[in-house]
Amino acid sequence: MGAVNNIWNAKEVAEAPDNSAIQIRFSSQSVDPSLPLPQITPLVTKLCKDLFKEWSDLDDSRFSVETVSGGITNLLLKATVKEDDGNEVSVTVRLYGPNTDYVINRERELQAIKYLSAAGFGASLLAVFGNGMVQSFINARTLVPLDMRDPKLAADIAKELRRFHQVEIPGSKEPQLWTDIFKFYEKASALEFDDNEKQKIYETISFSEVHNELVEVKELTSHFNAPVVFCHNDLLSGNIMVNDEEEKLYFIDFEYGSYNYRGFDIGNHFNEYAGYECDYSLYPTKEEQYHFFRHYLGPEKPQAVSDKDLEALYIEANTYMLASHLYWALWGLIQAKFSPIEFDYLSYFFLRYNEYKKQKEKCLLLARSFLSRSNAG
Incomplete structure (x- = not known):
């Protein structure tokens, strides 16, 4: 399957309590969550290419982006890429709402996600960027x-x-x-x-x-x-x-x-x-x-x-x-x-x-x- 799935998994976290073995990918790019989806799509595509080098040479037409949900503090997107072997890999891109740092401790959140994921909760954290994070996609309603x-x-x-x-x-x-x-x-x-x-x-x-x-x-x-x-x-x-x-x-x-x-x-x-x-x-x-x-x-x-x-x-x-x-x-x-x-x-x-x-x-x-x-x- 796709390279994204191999970044790290819960077993690796469990075996590395201090998370030293986990390489969370990082980009300084940000994506404005207030933009309409047609304008967000190329920005998320560029972000994914920047974060996941395995995808950096793929044509933009291989990427699709759709809205999963828009809460009252976050915008949740599903980004799907068709890889060279024909497989489709999806990730969840979460865009933080502007000014949410007034009420949310992001450092505390990122620390917790690693250990909760290791215990089998939520999606795996794959990457962090300027105003959000990328996680594995959960196939559920x-x-x-x-x-x-x-x-x-x-x-x-x-x-x-x-x-x-x-x-x-x-x-x-x-x-x-x-x-x-x-x-x-x-x-x-x-x-x-x-x-x-x-x-x-x-x-x-x-x-x-x-x-x-x-x-x-x-x-x-x-x-x-x-x-x-x-x-x-x-x-x-x-x-x-x-x-x-x-x-x-x-x-x-x-x-x-x-x-x-x-x-x-x-x-x-x-x-x-x-x-x-x-x-x-x-x-x-x-x-x-x-x-x-x-x-x-x-x-x-x-x-x-x-x-x-x-x-x-x-x-x-x-x-x-x-x-x-x-x-x-x-x-x-x-x-x-x-x-x-x-x-x-x-x-x-x-x-x-x-x-x-x-x-x-x-x-x-x-x-x-x-x-x-x-x-x-």
């Missing part, structure tokens, strides 16, 4: 929010998330949630919009209130004994793929990945049942959550998981779910200022923050009651 409600898929996601949480990534094991969220707060509370209408809407936000909410949730969650694991932190439907024929599930896009609280990753995933439209009537019921927890906690014997363990994870996930709303609400404000992507990020802030306020009392009451009983016991 991307989930939509309603897929996550399917009992079979929910069980598979739970099992895969447990496995994901067992991966060891070198470096600090300090949970990043509150570090990241207060960084977001500092940036979000000091913005100024050129657009007068946006500025007026922005000025209706009480950042002293937001700060008090952050402090309250942080203080309460500090009483949980939530395991700190390497988390995906953005497990929405668009970051889960499935090959239906092989019944194989893939987690992709680890740009927000970090060591974090297990409950945050799960609570955040449940919030994503609502989709980009933020229809929180789709948030999983207690019964659906327990189904997920059984397969997360007991992948081999889900029915053997105790009621005590189910309740503890239910409280943990639904308290950290509140932190997820605050995290992405503040993220939305930063994106509203810096992202050129056509998306109403300001409205997104209010959708997330209002849902936080709607769920807060019920969730905090449950958490405090649970903690009180646990301490008494």
